[in-house]
Amino acid sequence: MNKPLVLVVEDDTPVRNLITTTLKTHEYRYLSAQNGASAVMEALSHNPDIVLLDLGLPDMDGVEIIRKIRSWSNMPIIVISARTEDSDKIVALDAGADDYLTKPFSVDELLARLRVTQRRLSLMKTDAAQESPIFTNGALKIDYAAGCAYLDGAELHLTPIEYKLLCLLSKNVGKVLT
Incomplete structure (x- = not known):
């Protein structure tokens, strides 16, 4: 199975490095962005298969990025955030996020959520081809x-x-x- 292209949007360098190293180790293709503006630009120009998005970015809130991406794309968005309140999760999911993972998270759980999303993507592509x-x-x-x-x-x-x-x-x- 071809590994999807993953856009990692995270301003915290150690967390971003952990995610990208994990993706590289498991042979995923990836791009990274440190803020909301570059995240939207990367999503527009490269059309990634999956977005891993932190909500707390320096220039804009992650929910705003979700809304911007949803205005033109259905690419799966997995939120990875330190925000643990139910209201934060609900707002992100209602804005169009497909999944929500709270920090700190295990690498195994992140990989499992990526596999689930990848299965959903392949099902969607099969349906679209038919x-x-x-x-x-x-x-x-x-x-x-x-x-x-x-x-x-x-x-x-x-x-x-x-x-x-x-x-x-x-x-x-x-x-x-x-």
Whole structure:
């Protein structure tokens, strides 16, 4: 199995070195960022498979980074934070994080969470490969690969939420959704 590209966002050098050394030892490909601005830039330019994100960064809160990434991507985000309050975990997960690991953490637990996320990624890729890249229903056409929707040949200008809702509805034609 091909190892995913992991973006490590951590401002604490010893913790970042521990994570990157662990990833290197287990043959993961990785990038690292020390602050929120470089994290968003790395995520945009390299499109990593998984993000390991610390919430307490010097220039912006990790929850803000989660929201920024979620505005354009569904890449899995695993939060690694010293914040242990339930409210902090809930805010991060509600913002779009996929998992939450509290510091101090064991390397084995981090690797296990990466394996779980990697399995989920491979399942998503298998499902995506089985789906048609274009949905058509009457005058509506959705090109999932391009991320565009058309009505009577004219491109629809949708917000990210509107586009996600349209895709969800199109993938569940004939079903009642809450």
